[in-house]
Amino acid sequence: MAKETKGRIVKLQKDLDQKKKMVGLPHNLSGAFEAISVLKNDIVHNGPPTCVISYEGQIIFANDAFEKIADAIADTGLIENAIAPPYSPAEIEAIKQAGGANPDEYTILADGKVKHYLASYHFIDSINNQPGATAVVLRSNDENVQIKDTLAALQSRLTDMSRLxxxxxxxxxxxxxxxxxxxxxxxxxxxxxxxxxxxxxxxxxxxxxxxxxxxxxxxxxxxxxxxxxxxxxxxxxxxxxxxxxxxxxxxxxxxxxxxxxxxxxVTEQQYQQGALRVAKEHAEVANRAKSEFLANMSHELRTPLNAIIGFSEMMSSQLLGPLGNKQYHEYSHDIHASARHLLSVINDILDVAKIEAGKLELLEDTTDPLQLAVSVQRLMIERAENAGLKLKLSLPSKLPMIHADQRKMKQVLINILANAVKFTPSGGIVELSGGINDDGDFEFIVMDTGIGMAEEDIPKAFEPFAQIDSTLSRQFDGTGLGLPLALGLVRLHGGELSMTSKPGKGTTVKCVLPASRILPA
CATH class of the missing domain: 3.30.450.20 (PAS domain)
Known part of the structure; x- marks a missing residue:
């Protein structure tokens, strides 16, 4: 195909030279015509792929760029599209006015790469103003296709995201x-x-x-x-x-x-938040009512209990004379002990209610933690010995003073130690230690070798009236208020109570007070 095309070009050039001789152009115009001819020839041959297709479907001209892709584009229907049916003079004029027919898109595989082209058609008139041939110019469309693909991907991504x-x-x-x-x-x-x-x-x-x-x-x-x-x-x-x-x-x-x-x-969300606010308000009202009820009942119960405790103590000590029967003396002692236990429970309930209602106030003063620990040990030593336990005290001899409510902190340590003694079998050890930790806070630590508990049961231990289901724990009476009350009192001091435990390995409870409560030496 290349040799035939070059032969036609040589013949066209000879015809052009012959016409110039016949016309007899002046020398200067002849040179200009020659330059324009060479320029056109250069543009055609060195430009984009270009060919001329006769009405019969024969390629009568093709430049080098078209020759390189001729085989790849042969199956795309280019020749069929270029062979236009006979157009009317008006249609041909309209195509000329538009600068050619609408371009077609072609995709080919050349040199192992996919290439995209836009083909523009230019009809060459022949006899009776009918298209005798079609000039086809192929322009690279790779960049436009790439842009279209990118835009399509972006549009698809945007559509998917807007739907998701x-x-x-x-x-x-x-x-x-x-x-x-x-x-x-x-x-x-x-x-x-x-x-x-x-x-x-x-x-x-x-x-x-x-x-x-x-x-x-x-x-x-x-x-x-x-x-x-x-x-x-x-x-x-x-x-x-x-x-x-x-x-x-x-x-x-x-x-x-x-x-x-x-x-x-956010309609449903706002509705749910409103319902939660109403439920929270109702819960707060119910909680306040409960706390007020407990406080009132505790007060009402303590008044007759004080009388029972007083009279039973007088009878037990036979202050007004002998009771006359030994069993009466034993009964009066039991009544006194039971009444004091009941009073202790009522006091705990009242304290828990006050803490929940935010009405429990601290009476803070300078407190010696070592002296506090020693006094707690004295109170608990008899109970520990009766249970067959060893109660150890492991605190440094020199400790800084702390600013705290001494009575409330003593209650905290007694509650924790009482719990440790209660759940440690005979022969075990309960130890109270303390000092300044690595964070600069002051802490009391109570460790025991008791029955322990599972990690998931630890939060339940801090709930009021809760009981951990254990065979040993059910052997002892208790309201389940000791640790919750201790937690509330520690938090009133700005501190925190934490627990670690393993079944059969014992329990460790840490009572941490913030560094701000440590007084300068």
Missing amino acids: VSDWTWETDKNLRITYASPQVQKALGFHPSELLGRNIKDIITEETYLFGDIKIKDLRQPFRDQQLTIKNRIDEERLFLVSGLPFYTNDTGEYAGYRGSARD
Whole structure:
């Protein structure tokens, strides 16, 4: 094909030279004509792939660029598309006025690479003003195809994301007329996106809003985020949305073009939050009523109990003379012991109620932690020995003073130690230690070799009236208020109570007071 094409070009060149001789152009015009001819020839041969196809479907001219891809493009239908049916003079004139027929797209595989071309057709007149041949020029379309593929991928990504997220997105023109609404708007409001196009975004908002400002004044066009707006859906129900938006501008001139934004339906969320607030208020009222009831009942119970304790103590000591029967003396002692135990339980209940109601106050003063630990040991040593336990005290001889309510802190340590003694079998060890920890806080530590508990049961141990299900624990009486009361008293001091335990390995309880309660030496 290349040899035939070059032969035709040589013949055309000879015909051109012959015509120039016949015309007899002046020397200067002849040179100019020669230069133009050479330039045209160079543009054709060194330009994009170009060919001329006769009406019979024969390639009568092809430049080198076309020769390189001729085999790859042979099966694309280029020749068939270039052979146009006979056009009327008016149609040919219209094609000429348009600069040629509409280009076709071709994709070929050349040199192992996919290439894209746009083919433009230019009809060459023949006899009777009918197209006798078609000049085809192929321009590379790789960049345009790449741009189209990138835009398609971006559009697909945007579409997928707008469908996946719960928010619906929107866009307006500079007059706030909606130009785009994502498919999620149908789920949120019941409108098909096309139904909202052309409507002013303020028309679907039920209340007056300042958010879009004066769109004609630049300084008032401000972005906004998570503004609560009420919007009516398709059936005129009001839905609550958090709306965000920002103005956008054209890339070429920077002119204001409109607003873009998103809207999230929070109607159910607001309803749930309202229900939670109401439930919380009801729970707080019930809790206050419970605390007041416990406080009142504790007060009412303590009055007769004090009388029982006083009279039983007089009878037990036979202050007014002998009772006459030994069993009466034993009974009076039991009544006195039981009444004091009941009074202790009532006092604990009252303290827990006061803590929950926020009415328990601390009487703080300078406190010696070592002296406090020694006094607690004295109170607990007899109980530990009766249980067959060894009660150890392991504190440094020199400890800083702390600012605390001494009576409340003593109650904390007694409750923790009583719990340790209660759940440690005979022959075990209970140890009270303390000092300044690595964080600079002051801590008391109570360790025992008792029955322990599972990690998931530890939170239950700090709940009022809770009981850990254990065979050994059920052998002892208890209200389950010791640790909860200790926790409440420590937290009143700004501290914290923590526990670590393993079944059969024992338990460790840490009572930590903040460093701010440590007094300077």
